[in-house]
Amino acid sequence: MDELLEILNDINPDIDYMTETNLIDGKMIDSFSIFKLIDDICETFDIDIGPKWMRNENFNSVHAMWDMIQAIQNEDE
Amino acid sequence: MAITSLVFLLFVFGVMLVYYIAPSKYQWIVLLAASIFFYLSCGTWGIFFVLITATSVYFAAQKIGAITEGQKAYFKENKDTLSRDDKKIIKSKNTKKRRLILILTLILNFGILCAFKYVDVYWDLALFSANAVFKLLGLRTINGNFSIIAPLGLSFYTFQAIGYLVDVYWDNCKPEKNYLKNLLFVSFFPQVTQGPISDYSQLSAELFSKHKFDYDHFTRGFQRMLWGFGKKMVIADFIAPYVQNVFHNYGSYTGISTLIGAFLYSLQIYTDFSGYMDIMCGVCEMFGIRLTENFERPYFSKSIAEYWRRWHITLGAWFKKYIYYTIGMSGWSRKLGQKSKEKFGKFVGQTIPPSVALVVVWLATGVWHGATGAYVAWGAVNGLFIIFSIWMEPNYTRLKNKLHIRESNFWWRLFQVVRTFTLVTFIKVLPEVGTLREGFGLIFHIFRDHTLPATAAQLFPFAESFTLKTFFVLLLSVLLFVHSLLERKNDVRDLFGKLPLIVRIVMLSLLLIVIAYVGIPASNEGGFLYAKF
Numbered sequence: 001m002d003e004l005l006e007i008l009n010d011i012n013p014d015i016d017y018m019t020e021t022n023l024i025d026g027k028m029i030d031s032f033s034i035f036k037l038i039d040d041i042c043e044t045f046d047i048d049i050g051p052k053w054m055r056n057e058n059f060n061s062v063h064a065m066w067d068m069i070q071a072i073q074n075e076d077e
Numbered sequence: 078m079a080i081t082s083l084v085f086l087l088f089v090f091g092v093m094l095v096y097y098i099a100p101s102k103y104q105w106i107v108l109l110a111a112s113i114f115f116y117l118s119c120g121t122w123g124i125f126f127v128l129i130t131a132t133s134v135y136f137a138a139q140k141i142g143a144i145t146e147g148q149k150a151y152f153k154e155n156k157d158t159l160s161r162d163d164k165k166i167i168k169s170k171n172t173k174k175r176r177l178i179l180i181l182t183l184i185l186n187f188g189i190l191c192a193f194k195y196v197d198v199y200w201d202l203a204l205f206s207a208n209a210v211f212k213l214l215g216l217r218t219i220n221g222n223f224s225i226i227a228p229l230g231l232s233f234y235t236f237q238a239i240g241y242l243v244d245v246y247w248d249n250c251k252p253e254k255n256y257l258k259n260l261l262f263v264s265f266f267p268q269v270t271q272g273p274i275s276d277y278s279q280l281s282a283e284l285f286s287k288h289k290f291d292y293d294h295f296t297r298g299f300q301r302m303l304w305g306f307g308k309k310m311v312i313a314d315f316i317a318p319y320v321q322n323v324f325h326n327y328g329s330y331t332g333i334s335t336l337i338g339a340f341l342y343s344l345q346i347y348t349d350f351s352g353y354m355d356i357m358c359g360v361c362e363m364f365g366i367r368l369t370e371n372f373e374r375p376y377f378s379k380s381i382a383e384y385w386r387r388w389h390i391t392l393g394a395w396f397k398k399y400i401y402y403t404i405g406m407s408g409w410s411r412k413l414g415q416k417s418k419e420k421f422g423k424f425v426g427q428t429i430p431p432s433v434a435l436v437v438v439w440l441a442t443g444v445w446h447g448a449t450g451a452y453v454a455w456g457a458v459n460g461l462f463i464i465f466s467i468w469m470e471p472n473y474t475r476l477k478n479k480l481h482i483r484e485s486n487f488w489w490r491l492f493q494v495v496r497t498f499t500l501v502t503f504i505k506v507l508p509e510v511g512t513l514r515e516g517f518g519l520i521f522h523i524f525r526d527h528t529l530p531a532t533a534a535q536l537f538p539f540a541e542s543f544t545l546k547t548f549f550v551l552l553l554s555v556l557l558f559v560h561s562l563l564e565r566k567n568d569v570r571d572l573f574g575k576l577p578l579i580v581r582i583v584m585l586s587l588l589l590i591v592i593a594y595v596g597i598p599a600s601n602e603g604g605f606l607y608a609k610f
Contacts, residue, residue, distance in 0.1 A: 031401065031431070035405055035430055039411075051402045051406055054402040
């Protein structure tokens with residue numbers, strides 16, 4: 001989780017990621033920054049995020065992203 | 078059946094009566110019957126293509142869903158014996174099968190779409206090639222036009238059905254087992270002609286749940302529908318002739334009159350398209366069904382990117398979900414990003430894949446609107462503005478800091494809104510005049526010929542013939558502006574609901590009278606600008 005928070009802080013350090021649940025719907029992360037986010041997540045966690053995971057609800061909060069990362073890791077098992 | 082006709086209103090209220098009398102578990106069947114009736118009333122042969130789309134997508138979704146579920150069940154049954162590599166091999170085989178079904182269905186449906194939408198382009202190409210050969214052989218060249226009317230709402234229902242199929246392919250939603258429910262999703266009458274392009278999960282939950290008559294839903298829906306008729310029939314249809322005159326004869330207008338024509342076109346297309354959405358969202362609300370919103374006060378946007386997040390929202394969301402992410406996250410795009418990162422650094426490496434995806438999305442959006450050079454250029458200009466603003470963002474921020482400009486400053490925000498609205502208007506008119514050359518011709522003409530006497534001569538006849546109708550159009554336009562301002566922080570219908578009943582009745586009756594007085598004679602029998610797409 002700390003690594004994920006580090007990635008998110010690199011994109012926008014002014015957001016309280018532990019409490020924010022509206023990152024995409026609230027347009028705090030735009031559709032350009034999300035590629036940077038995905039690139040960093042894939043590199044850090046050694047996973048492949050396909051287009052099927054590109055749903056707002058998977059990126060609206062740090063907890064949703066964490067759940068998605070774990071789901072992808074389990075899927076790869 | 079023209080949407081701005083009395084027949085449509087009678088149809089809506091007739092269907093509503095049956096809908097609320099029918100047992101709630103059969104309500105969706107009433108909607109299906111109404112949708113087929115509505116579609117047939119707009120032309121009988123088009124339903125054949127709706128059925129092809131609905132049927133092909135239905136069977137493809139069933140097959141893809143069966144493969145996905147079969148794989149899940151097999152993995153569960155053999156979880157102790159299957160290795161990671163075994164799973165990978167099985168997954169890869171199944172993905173190939175599912176992908177083949179998806180691609181074949183996409184070819185069929187996009188094939189129909191392209192065949193109808195771009196038939197004139199194919200004809201021109203064929204004619205051009207034939208004439209080149211005839212010239213070589215010394216024969217006489219041939220001329221002629223060929224056009225064919227596309228089935229109503231073809232682009233909209235095809236995109237919606239394909240979106241659903243891709244969601245099933247990605248295992249983001251389960252395939253609909255009932256063929257007739259699948260047919261209703263594709264052909265639902267309030268959205269089949271011009272959208273909104275809905276997600277299956279969102280719309281199916283609304284369509285197939287039981288709805289009891291709710292007075293509040295009914296009145297709110299009725300108010301919204303009436304407001305939509307007002308926008309379309311009073312404002313859009315009234316200013317349409319002036320706009321068309323300017324667009325087709327801009328050479329005989331002064332720069333200022335042409336500019337007014339361009340701004341009026343922005344007002345016309347907004348009131349036309351959002352008026353349609355208000356009518357249909359209002360109709361659905363009376364049925365207890367919530368449609369996805371397509372507009373969010375787009376002319377108050379502070380950048381072109383923001384404008385496109387607030388104008389025709391569902392089309393933008395479709396392109397973003399199914400094209401932008403798919404391209405931006407494809408293997409070759411990532412490789413390109415990786416190579417750029419190694420060569421030019423992290424910022425460039427991470428910015429190139431979305432930039433490439435945006436170029437493709439905007440060219441596709443242009444082609445979706447029409448296969449002419451003007452529409453492709455329109456898409457390219459929009460895309461370039463967005464990409465350029467994103468790439469230049471760090472420089473803008475530095476400049477703003479140097480000039481001590483605060484984002485919250487009212488005058489700065491107002492400047493951004495006016496600048497975006499002007500830019501959007503200039504880009505909007507580009508494909509609407511005719512050819513790309515004519516589009517640019519109109520834009521350049523705006524900056525020429527600013528002789529005041531000529532402008533006054535062109536505008537004074539308009540002022541002299543100022544009638545009661547013109548007054549009502551202006552009044553409703555002012556109301557629209559106030560409505561948009563209020564909408565920022567309030568639900569306008571909630572505010573309206575707080576007014577005394579008698580005031581509400583008087584206001585709605587006045588709107589109805591204005592629609593009848595101005596709208597009915599001006600209305601072009603339900604012709605909507607976006608229906609041509």
